[in-house]
Amino acid sequence: MPILDVERLRAYSVPDCRDDYDARDTILYALGTGAGLSDAVDELHLLFERNLVALPTKALVLGTPGFWLMDPKVGLDWPQILHGEQSLKLFRPLEPQGSILGRTRIGDIADKGPGKPALFRAHRTLETMSGTPVAELDETWVLRGMGGFGGDRNLPEVPQVPVPQGDADAWLDLPTARNQAALYRLTGDRNPLHVEASTAKLGGFERPILHGLATMGLVGRAIIHLCAEGNPQRLSSIKLRFTAPVYPGETVRTEVWRHPDGILFRASSVERGIMVIDGGLATIDAF
Numbered sequence: 001m002p003i004l005d006v007e008r009l010r011a012y013s014v015p016d017c018r019d020d021y022d023a024r025d026t027i028l029y030a031l032g033t034g035a036g037l038s039d040a041v042d043e044l045h046l047l048f049e050r051n052l053v054a055l056p057t058k059a060l061v062l063g064t065p066g067f068w069l070m071d072p073k074v075g076l077d078w079p080q081i082l083h084g085e086q087s088l089k090l091f092r093p094l095e096p097q098g099s100i101l102g103r104t105r106i107g108d109i110a111d112k113g114p115g116k117p118a119l120f121r122a123h124r125t126l127e128t129m130s131g132t133p134v135a136e137l138d139e140t141w142v143l144r145g146m147g148g149f150g151g152d153r154n155l156p157e158v159p160q161v162p163v164p165q166g167d168a169d170a171w172l173d174l175p176t177a178r179n180q181a182a183l184y185r186l187t188g189d190r191n192p193l194h195v196e197a198s199t200a201k202l203g204g205f206e207r208p209i210l211h212g213l214a215t216m217g218l219v220g221r222a223i224i225h226l227c228a229e230g231n232p233q234r235l236s237s238i239k240l241r242f243t244a245p246v247y248p249g250e251t252v253r254t255e256v257w258r259h260p261d262g263i264l265f266r267a268s269s270v271e272r273g274i275m276v277i278d279g280g281l282a283t284i285d286a287f
Contacts, residue, residue, distance in 0.1 A: 001077065001145030004118040006109055008075040014104035014122070018129075019062045022097045023049040025187075029058045032184035033217030037175045041225045046232070054096040056235045057220040059088055059135045060213050063102015063126045067191045069141065076143060079193060079202040083212040084119065085140035085158075085279075087239030091133045092287060093232075099129045107138075110155045114148035119155055138239075158239075160279050163264045168255035172222045173270060176210060180248040184214040209245035215252065215276060216240060219267045222254035223282050227263050236287050237262075240280040244269070252276065262286075 030036075030046040033055065045053045070078045107121040120141055126134040140155065177183070181194035189211055192199040200208045220238055228234035246252060251270040256263050265280035 001080070001115070003114075003148045004109075004111075004143055004146040005075050006149050006151065009109065009120065010106060012071075012074050012106065014068055014106070015065050016104075017063050017065050017102045018099065019102070020099045021062065023052050026052060026054045026058060026096045028183075029061060029187050029217070030055055032180070032187050033057070033214055033221060034174055034176050034180060035221060037177060038173075040172070041174075041221075042230065043221070045230075046221075052096045053232050054094045055217060055220060055224075055232050056090055056094050057088065057213075057217040057238070059090060059094055059126060060086070060137065060216065061187045061189070062100045063124060064104065064188065066188045068104075070191065077146070078191070079199060080144040080146070082142040082144065083139065083242050084142045085138075085239070085241045086213065086216060087138045087158075087237070088135060089137075089237040090135045090235075090287065094134070100126050100134060101129060102126050108155050109151055110153060111149050111151035112147045112153060115145060116147040118143040118146040118149070118151075121155060161259060161261050161264060161281055163266050163279060164257050169257050170226045171253055171255040172226055173251050173253045174218055174222055175251050176214075176218065176246060176248055178249040180214060181208055181210050182248075184211050189213070205245065207247060210248050212242045212245070215242070215246045215267070218252055219254050219265065219277055219280070220282075222252075222267075223256060223263060223265060226254070226256050227258075227282070228284050234284050236283050236285065238280070238282040240265075240277050242276070243278050244274050244276045246276050 035043045035046045104124040110119040124137040262283040267277040
């Protein structure tokens, strides 16, 4: 496994990206996160252009050129890359249609040692074409086996509130479909790891896995139903750590705890009993 070329990564300029999206795109994103699959919740307002409301996590797929880590100029062994953490902070509810400009920069890089992962963060800002801030996002990427270049061992700490180990205040099971990853990739991330068995095996998975951000969108839906009376416009921020992949067709259980700092949450695969998201924190009505 090659050691990370830090200078090459730092020198890479992620292209700015303008997204012009409409109701069809907003509905497609909602479908990609599993909206409409469960009989337990009413999600017509996410899927029908009449009185359509955008999921706030749609911001995750706006203003980005897709899975840019596949670009050969970045110099990464992309099948060995995992999404480690993700945060989203909205400054206003996301409109169901509009134009968004995204700018992404590469931030801190860490070295876990020879033969171990390298980590780095990327920061993205979204704004309207007139310059009004819409959202900011931070993502942490795990580059398996690419450590050993001699950098700091840890990324700067991001304060976290630990998720309680006792019974949750509330929980919700939401299904995914067998074709969930194939559908979600139409929102922009065309990494073949999520649809092609041979690429999934290169990444160490028994079969194609669901995008981490698709799981995040599903969990965001669960939080909206559990804590915001089903109103997506009330979810103002969400951050989490990915701990294991979801396989399309599985059911994801989201558990929430109300806390002075916001909504603490985690999520697991019901079928395998494995935690897929941990360390979650969301805020409601904090614009």
